[in-house]
Amino acid sequence: AGPSCSLRRSRSDCPVVMMARSFVVFLFTLPMAEVAGTWHAFNFTQTVDHFSAQCMKTFQQRYYIDDTHWRPGGALLHFLGGESPIGMEQLPGMYPWAAQVAAKSLQALVLVTEHRYFGESLPFGPNLSFSVNAEGCSGGLGLLNVEQALRDFVAVAASVKAGRCQGCPVIALGGSYPGLLAVMIRVRYPDEVHSAVAASAPLGFLAGGADPFGWFRIVTDATAALDDQCPGAVRHMFSAIRHADASALTSQSGAALCKEGLGEDELRREAEALVRTELATLAMSNYPPQSSPLAAACRRITDALASPNGGGGLGAVKALLLTEKGTAGQTSAPSTSPQCISVSAQRPAGRAGSVDCIDRTGCGGGRAGEAWDYMGCTWLRIGIATNNVTDMFPPMPWSEEWVTRYCARRFDSSPRPDLLPARFSFAEPAQLRIVTSRIIFTNGLRDGWSAGGILESPSAQLPAIVMPNGAHHSEMALPSANDTEDVVEGRHAILMHLEGWLQIQGVASLGQQPTLLYGVVPANLEMAGAAPGAMMPVLALSAIPGILIAALAIFSVCSRRTSSPAPLTSHPQSVGGNQEPLLA
Numbered sequence: 001a002g003p004s005c006s007l008r009r010s011r012s013d014c015p016v017v018m019m020a021r022s023f024v025v026f027l028f029t030l031p032m033a034e035v036a037g038t039w040h041a042f043n044f045t046q047t048v049d050h051f052s053a054q055c056m057k058t059f060q061q062r063y064y065i066d067d068t069h070w071r072p073g074g075a076l077l078h079f080l081g082g083e084s085p086i087g088m089e090q091l092p093g094m095y096p097w098a099a100q101v102a103a104k105s106l107q108a109l110v111l112v113t114e115h116r117y118f119g120e121s122l123p124f125g126p127n128l129s130f131s132v133n134a135e136g137c138s139g140g141l142g143l144l145n146v147e148q149a150l151r152d153f154v155a156v157a158a159s160v161k162a163g164r165c166q167g168c169p170v171i172a173l174g175g176s177y178p179g180l181l182a183v184m185i186r187v188r189y190p191d192e193v194h195s196a197v198a199a200s201a202p203l204g205f206l207a208g209g210a211d212p213f214g215w216f217r218i219v220t221d222a223t224a225a226l227d228d229q230c231p232g233a234v235r236h237m238f239s240a241i242r243h244a245d246a247s248a249l250t251s252q253s254g255a256a257l258c259k260e261g262l263g264e265d266e267l268r269r270e271a272e273a274l275v276r277t278e279l280a281t282l283a284m285s286n287y288p289p290q291s292s293p294l295a296a297a298c299r300r301i302t303d304a305l306a307s308p309n310g311g312g313g314l315g316a317v318k319a320l321l322l323t324e325k326g327t328a329g330q331t332s333a334p335s336t337s338p339q340c341i342s343v344s345a346q347r348p349a350g351r352a353g354s355v356d357c358i359d360r361t362g363c364g365g366g367r368a369g370e371a372w373d374y375m376g377c378t379w380l381r382i383g384i385a386t387n388n389v390t391d392m393f394p395p396m397p398w399s400e401e402w403v404t405r406y407c408a409r410r411f412d413s414s415p416r417p418d419l420l421p422a423r424f425s426f427a428e429p430a431q432l433r434i435v436t437s438r439i440i441f442t443n444g445l446r447d448g449w450s451a452g453g454i455l456e457s458p459s460a461q462l463p464a465i466v467m468p469n470g471a472h473h474s475e476m477a478l479p480s481a482n483d484t485e486d487v488v489e490g491r492h493a494i495l496m497h498l499e500g501w502l503q504i505q506g507v508a509s510l511g512q513q514p515t516l517l518y519g520v521v522p523a524n525l526e527m528a529g530a531a532p533g534a535m536m537p538v539l540a541l542s543a544i545p546g547i548l549i550a551a552l553a554i555f556s557v558c559s560r561r562t563s564s565p566a567p568l569t570s571h572p573q574s575v576g577g578n579q580e581p582l583l584a
Contacts, residue, residue: 038068039091039112044159046116048123048143050151055137061121063156064091066099066110067164074107075194075502076170078157080185082178083372084364085119086112095476097491098173098197105495106502109165113156115178117144117371130350130367141374141411146420150185154192169194169505171498175473176200176449187424187436195438195501197494199473203429204452206381207421212398214451215361215384216391219283222446222471223298223392226289230298231392233305233316234279238394240313241271250340254314256322258340270343271317273355276386276393277346277362278321284472286446288482292471348373352410358403360384360396361448377407381417429458437461438501440494444470444487463497465490 041064049055064086079095086094094112103110114121122129128139135142157170172193174182179201186196204210211217223230241255246264248254249271257271282294289295297320304310304319311318321341347353348369357363358376361384376382385398400417407413421427425435432439441464443453449472457464467475469484475491 038066039064039088040066041088044113044156046121046123046152046155049137050148050155052137057123057137059116059121059123061116061152061156062086062114062119063160064088064112065160065164066091066103066112068110069100069103069107070109070165071107072165073506074109074165074168075498076157076161076165076168077103077106077108077110078153078170078172078193079110079112080153080172080174080178080181081113081115081118081121082174082176082181083115083118083375084368086114087119095173095175095473096478097476100478101491102495102498106171106498108171109160109168111157111160113153116149116152117141118368126367130370132351141371144371144374145379146181146184147188149181150188153181153185154189157192169502172196174198174201175476176202179473180206183426183432183436183439184420184424186439187432190436194505195440195498197440197442197498199442199476200444200447200449200453201441202449202452203426203454205383205449206417206452207427208381208383208417209428210383210452212383212385213387213390215448216280216386216393218446218448218451219280220391220393222283222286222289223279223294226286226292226295227298227302229302233298233301234275234392235388236305236313237275237301237316237320238272238313241268241275241317242394244268244271244314248314251314252340253311255317256340258342258344260342260344262343267343270347270355272394273362274321274341274343274346275317276360277355280361280448284447284449285474287444287469287471287474287477287487288480288484289446289469289471291482350410358382358406358410360386360398374411374413377403377411377413377415379416379419381415429454429456432462433459440465440497442470442473442475442490442494443467444472444474446470447472447474463493465493 041062043060044063045058046061048057048059077098079098084090091112099110102108116123117129123143124131124134124139128134130141131139134140153172161168161170170193172182172185173196174180176199179198180203182196182198183201183203186193202210220231223234241249244254246262246267249267250257250259255271257267262270279294279297282292282297286292286294300319301316304316305312307315310316318341322339343355346355346365348357348363348365349367350370350373353370353373355362357369357373359372359382363369363373363376381403383398386393386396388395400415403415403417407415418427425431437459439462441454441457441462443450443455443464444467446469447453454462454464455466465475467484467486467490470487470490475487475494479488479491
């Protein structure tokens, strides 16, 4: 994974890693010719607002199908789109282990659906979708939320099933933010989604139950494991930025930032954010560890500091952000100007857009970055901070009050961070076993998002697969000779659970009852021609449960009157013991 694609502008420009921000959907490097031809692109006429009786508008939502491994009786493997555009060039590297290995094992049809407000799936077109002067059915970002996105995914999958694989079980799959969506779609629509794979899904951050300093502590520890000199070198970089003036930051012998009219303080703040988010991105792709992009970045940084001509701390910034291949945020004139790192290209669009955005690991540039920034200012809590004690980054506090101020300035929005944990029952991980089943949680412990991951199985039907050497959904990469044993075993465990659940589903479907209809009397109870009194035995039997309930109620009242009162106690955790819920 080369650093030329790690800075965030348009992740569609990057063949290795697709990022519009930081709950990253990683794309793994694959030869394009091998798989590009297996995908077919379609548009679905989607409802703009699923929950309004007045807004009847529609838009075109982009989706893709790969039927290479599909066989009758197989599953529908639905990759849920996230906070990045999904074009044909990204597809070969999107969860390739699931698209090729798991799909073959499950004989699955693979469906990829782009998330609303990203890429070409824009409810009101490229301009009105982001207008600050429109709202509701007229335009703007107001219909960018999880509930609308989940309903989009259900509608697309239902259409594909009707046309290609009627009755096939749907397996929702996603990594990072799409991993969160995979959990929530299984909770919200258990009749539509048979099971789910939630890779690197940081539910704890959304629930407010994760250590804010955990994310960058994990990054720092992972960096030190690669090179014990790297954390100190990174601190040296940040110190150089804090003490540099605008001339040094924009000099080719310094940090090589482009001259874009930014003030000195603003330039320092954005330079720090660029370094922080670049290291965050590289850390998420830190697998296999010793040959990862983060390891290569550490070598560039330490080499720049050690070299007499390396330029010191600012030279290390340049070595990190601008290599001989350039970056997604570079600008250059072919024969007159050297390359430089563009801050403006990395900024989310919209009012007061900044690289230092609501998501401290990065939002991404342009409209996609703006959309992700907005989601963090409405329903998604992304509580991440640094302290320069347990991590190698300058102190950066986080609080709900800071979020409120930021979001008011940026979008005039009022965050509602407790909405999703309450609606989908993940304020506490144990709650999930009460409301859902058949969700696989995977986490690599070298991934910062694992600080908010589910690392212990809430139940046998909600298994947690933890990989000490794994990074950000790295188990979704194609198998290689460099794989660590824990990641290999993790992939096997995913397939084992899915195949077992699908076999149970297949056996259960053999004994399905005929469809029931409202107002249709069963044949054995039809009144026409029945002898007088023929209904009595049935009615008498049907009354027995009611009589028993009434008798028990009377007995209970009498018992209370004849016994001394006892104090009321509550033991919510003892209800049901450790029994598995009977869930769809």
